[in-house]
Amino acid sequence: MEFTAFNLHPQVAAGVRGAGYTTPTPIQAQAIPPVMAGRDVMGLAQTGTGKTAAFVLPILHRLMAGERGRVRALIIAPTRELAEQIHQSVQTLGLKTRLRSVTVYGGVGVNPQVQKLRAGAEVVVACPGRLLDHINQGTIDLSHLEVLVLDEADQMFDMGFLPDIRRILKHLPARRQTLLFSATMPPDIRTLAHDILSDPVTVQVGNVAPAVTVTHALYPVEQHLKTPLLLELLRHTDTESVLVFTRTKHRAKRLGEQLEKAGYRAASLQGNLSQNRRQAALDGFRDGTFQILVATDIAARGIDVSQVSHVINYDIPDTAEAYIHRIGRTGRAARSGDAFTMVTRDDAAMVRTIERTLNATLERRIMDGFDYSVQAPKKDTEFARPPRQPMPGRKPAGKPGAAKVGKDDARQRHQPGHGARTAGAPSGHRGRQSRRTGN
Ligand code: AMP
DSSP: OOGGGGOOOHHHHHHHHHHTOOSOOHHHHHHHHHHHTTOOEEEEOOTTSSHHHHHHHHHHHHHTSSOSSSOOEEEEOSSHHHHHHHHHHHHHHTTTTTOOEEEEOSSSOSHHHHHHHHHOOSEEEEOHHHHHHHHHHTOOOOTTOOEEEEOSHHHHHHTTOHHHHHHHHHTSOSSSEEEEEESSOOHHHHHHHHHHOSSOEEEESSTTOOOTTEEEEEEEOOGGGHHHHHHHHHHHSOOSSEEEEOSSHHHHHHHHHHHHHTTOOEEEEOTTSOHHHHHHHHHHHHTTSOSEEEEOHHHHTTOOOTTOOEEEESSOOSSHHHHHHHHTTSSGGGOOEEEEEEEOGGGHHHHHHHHHHHTSOOEEOOOTTOOTTOOOOSSOGGGOOOOOOOOTTSOOTTSTTOSSOOHHHHHHHHSTTTTOOOSBOSTTOTTBOOOOOOO
């Protein structure tokens, strides 16, 4: 299928060509026709599937006809980063349309937003809190709204935005087209969808399975050896850009510092950062200044990191959905990515849940040459000081050429059948058999 099949307005089609898209992704193929036909749509898709263009393109097509200078499409997203990303998509895909998009979110000055809204825009991309402020201050006119999009609705729910969303809805024209996108369908989102969508078409991609190009592997390890194992993994893997997930903000900060000390270009992203520092970390990760970004689930929401080569779960996530959401960041739009998860004995139940959800058995890997027998120190078991390790870039003793290995070499080192030990037998995991990825 080609984009030409949609008969998009020529100026919108020009934007598609400019973005370099030739073939619609599955969510685009499914969602664009009903959205163009004016239907309400419930889209079950996660970031990385091309869902943004799935709603942006039909919106731009619709807005080509009709009045300019009024807000006719409103897209609500949970985070500033996602709002920015959607706004960028509108700019790129709408480059030839002369349609204007304005972002509305907190943490930055109100006045520039008010000025841009006054100057006239057809599309507003907003986070709920600041949008409500503008509604309450009378600085936004939504009386001509034709299309509403709620993107990543489950994240908005997780972040406590549903009451704000319901307040916003009261100020919107009842006669409108509504699109709701969500990676998962918790009961509150199902209720919201039932309340606000009228006779919706449901489109879904990939059940809850992550992008197929991702290679998953589990690294069984004791808690106190996670940091040294991470350093070893990084040393032996040709990683371009790595997103590391931790369970808590405190760990993210501390691990970021430890990686920096170990000589990596690393930054951490936690909720406590000022907007400037957060932006600096994100920009640095995007432009390659930082090779590693350590983050919690919440802090990492909405990051557009299409170039992420590896996701490393320093801590296993709390739910299978969160696992898929994290992993969804690698392997976007046909790039391949690797996802490594460190697992302790306590994580066994969650591993089973994830494997059941993916309907696959994840491969267990043992890091060759890593000393799994180091005992936990008496104090601070969570962040045991790593055993003395050579700095990255230096030649480690006894491992000629191992400081930087190519991807293929790294694969050989880690993968079964290529010299890596794969029987699951680090201390605490004795007797577990190595298993290959099931699909
Ligand atoms: P999204 O799921 O909307 O965050 O999109 C994920 C990535 O895929 C973004 O970097 C998009 O620019 C890219 N993308 C979206 N649609 C297509 C397409 N049809 N062909 C190639 N890349 C695409």
